Amino acid sequence: MTTSNHRDDELFANLSPIGDTELQALRDRLAARAEAAELLDVAYRTIDTPVGTLLLAATPLGLVRIAYDREGLDTVLSSLAAKLSPRILNSPKRLETAARQIEEYFARRRDQFDLPLDFSLSTGFRRLVLDALPDIGYGHTASYGAVAAAVGNPRAVRAVGTACATNPLPLVVPCHRVVRSSGVIGPYLGGPDAKKLLLNLEGAA
Amino acid sequence: MTDKQPFDMVVARHGASVLRVCRAVLGSVDADDAWSETFLSALKAYPELPADANVQAWLVTIAHRKAIDITRATARAAVPMAEIPDLPSGRSTDHRDLDLAKSLAELPDKQRHAVVYHYLAGLPYHDVAAVIGGSADAARRAAADGIATLRKTHPGDAGRTKG
Numbered sequence: 001m002t003t004s005n006h007r008d009d010e011l012f013a014n015l016s017p018i019g020d021t022e023l024q025a026l027r028d029r030l031a032a033r034a035e036a037a038e039l040l041d042v043a044y045r046t047i048d049t050p051v052g053t054l055l056l057a058a059t060p061l062g063l064v065r066i067a068y069d070r071e072g073l074d075t076v077l078s079s080l081a082a083k084l085s086p087r088i089l090n091s092p093k094r095l096e097t098a099a100r101q102i103e104e105y106f107a108r109r110r111d112q113f114d115l116p117l118d119f120s121l122s123t124g125f126r127r128l129v130l131d132a133l134p135d136i137g138y139g140h141t142a143s144y145g146a147v148a149a150a151v152g153n154p155r156a157v158r159a160v161g162t163a164c165a166t167n168p169l170p171l172v173v174p175c176h177r178v179v180r181s182s183g184v185i186g187p188y189l190g191g192p193d194a195k196k197l198l199l200n201l202e203g204a205a
Numbered sequence: 206m207t208d209k210q211p212f213d214m215v216v217a218r219h220g221a222s223v224l225r226v227c228r229a230v231l232g233s234v235d236a237d238d239a240w241s242e243t244f245l246s247a248l249k250a251y252p253e254l255p256a257d258a259n260v261q262a263w264l265v266t267i268a269h270r271k272a273i274d275i276t277r278a279t280a281r282a283a284v285p286m287a288e289i290p291d292l293p294s295g296r297s298t299d300h301r302d303l304d305l306a307k308s309l310a311e312l313p314d315k316q317r318h319a320v321v322y323h324y325l326a327g328l329p330y331h332d333v334a335a336v337i338g339g340s341a342d343a344a345r346r347a348a349a350d351g352i353a354t355l356r357k358t359h360p361g362d363a364g365r366t367k368g
């Protein structure tokens with residue numbers, strides 16, 4: 001890319017060493033200024049939980065995405081950039097309440113979430129299914145068929161499965177409480193182990 | 206629909222190099238402000254940036270303008286790095302090369318910009334010219350003149366060991 005020779009590059013080797021902490025401080029300040037200027041369309045952070053690292057993302061309207069580690073942080077952020085806006089920054093502040101409530105949930109001090117949610121990543125029938133999921137209370141499960149019946153389309157069992165598999169807000173919108181009628185817990189975005197852990201935590205399995 | 210990277214990745218990839226550029230052009234006191242202004246402006250304009258744009262050159266262009274704004278606002282146009290003469294020479298505690306920073310600050314604006322954007326930011330002369338105006342050849346000459354002066358005032362640097 002450059003035509004500079006090695007000696008001239010070396011001339012600048014020690015001009016301005018930059019530490020990680022000073023760069024991080026600048027990035028934090030940028031996130032705060034972007035938020036104040038209403039330029040931060042998507043704020044994200046990660047949190048460590050018993051089901052692994054979770055990515056939380058929020059628009060100014062509310063929590064828009066929770067992603068499991070296995071989905072790939074970069075993949076998820078790139079997809080948010082394409083579907084919502086590329087104005088995305090790591091900015092834990094907007095996600096403080098969500099992070100705290102999730103932490104309380106894993107500590108068994110919370111059995112439902114009280115957070116503004118942004119459902120712009122879900123439309124149509126999938127959205128309808130997600131709206132119905134919070135009716136399955138903490139510690140309970142429902143079959144895919146029962147959820148299909150609850151949304152007025154008892155034959156749409158498969159579509160309920162798809163809605164759960166593409167739930168942009170797992171955990172908070174409790175698709176983990178939807179199990180197979182045979183009693184087998186079934187697939188999950190975060191993997192079957194995560195689903196089992198959540199149901200155990202809630203005392204439902 | 207866009208296949209543009211999340212802006213956070215742009216900051217991760219280019220944050221350090223833009224900070225180096227801001228420091229070299231403005232000095233370390235105003236560099237943080239220039240960095241913040243640059244990335245805030247970039248964030249605002251980012252959705253409209255063509256997907257195939259050279260992001261590094263785009264950021265340097267914005268940083269160049271912000272540096273000029275800051276220089277004018279603080280009325281330091283005649284003494285671009287006013288804080289440097291107050292500092293001791295040699296190396297700062299974080300191994301910053303203060304002698305070189307001082308020499309760089311004393312270069313004529315055009316030479317300093319050409320040197321910084323080519324050698325520090327890694328832009329080809331074609332892009333340097335787009336940032337500072339004039340032709341690629343003029344940018345190359347300005348950078349060569351600047352480097353020659355730095356070599357004169359800073360002869361031993363290339364062989365110096367770190368720390």
